[in-house]
Amino acid sequence: MKKYLAGVALSALLAMPATAQEDVTAATVLATVNGTEITLGHVIAMVQMLPPQYQELPDNVLLDGLLEQLVQQEVLASVAEGDIGTRERLGLENERRAFLAAMLLDEVGMAPVSDEDLQAEYDAQYGSLGPITEYNASHILLETEEEAQAVIAELAEGADFAELAQERSIGPSGPNGGQLGWFTAGMMVPDFEAAVFALEVGEVSAPVQTQFGWHVVVLNDTREQEPPGLDQVRAELEDGLRRARVDAAIQELTAAATVERPEIQVDPSVIRNLDLLAD
Structure with a gap:
């Protein structure tokens, strides 16, 4: 076409x-x-x-x-x-x-989403939220704990964190000085996140182990972010309400239908047997 x-x-x-x-x-x-x-x-x-x-x-x-x-x-x-x-x-x-x-x-x-439904969904998702803390951190990813300890010792002697990240980090953020940008709770793996949340701004962590290796983390800054306004998330909320409405309709209509499934054992491999459709 x-x-x-x-x-x-x-x-x-x-x-x-x-x-x-x-x-x-x-x-x-x-x-x-x-x-x-x-x-x-x-x-x-x-x-x-x-x-x-x-x-x-x-x-x-x-x-x-x-x-x-x-x-x-x-x-x-x-x-x-x-x-x-x-x-x-x-x-x-x-x-x-x-x-x-x-x-x-x-x-x-x-079908149209009413302003009342939209407001109710916004209140349910964001109404009880206060300011959200955002964190800005950098890290150096290393293969062993010994390497992480050595990097921490160099930082204590005045080495530049970004330069060490560029030289030593095996993570994708290394060339960028280990910068991870801004993130909130739930965006990082739990052990890494817990280490970041325990730091003061400018403080370097002890070695942190995750499934990716050993991290040395520095907390660059924090800030408080207010929840988004209704207009900022209107499209997202409408999409969610529409999906929920579709899911509810499927469940309701399926529950009301007479669906019978005979107790028969079928070898799953038969779904590829085109011979069964031959005339």
Whole structure:
């Protein structure tokens, strides 16, 4: 479809039948292929399925191009339908099922989120939060505790932390002087984080072991960050509410459905056995 529409953008491929604008409806027939009608409604529905970049094409290009594509698809489909087998029939059933399920979930998820729900979600996530402490630290990552102790001794004698990080650190932050930037609780591995939180600004830690090796850490600074305002996290909260609404709908509808699973043992490897779909 993408290559086809890109070509159509250069030239119109099909002339439209003459129809008075006021008489046009979704049922207006734009083409008939071997007796099967292709309507304006088919084109409109197809436009809604296009990726955003193709929906930006001029309307005349979309109309001509999509109609021609529908004509060609009907020509091919009418031929293929005469030779459809079990594999194809089941594939069509799966496509129909997936389309209808996606349509319903889209309606559920994309329904407007009320300001009241948004405020309630913000209050639940951020209402009880006070200022959040952020930490700025640097580290030198080494392979052994002995190497870490040696680095600490050099720092005590006045060596520059950033220069030692560039020379000795085996971590990816070494070339940057060991700088880790700003982070909050929960962003670092627990042992490393605990060591940072115990430091005063400017203080160097004892060797800290994690799964990555041995760290020598210096706390550069701390600051208090106020929780984000509602407008800052509006999009994030809306996405979360929509996902929760979709999950709730799936659980509710599934619970209300009659689902029967016969007690039968199936070897999982059979899902790759195409011979089972042979006619």
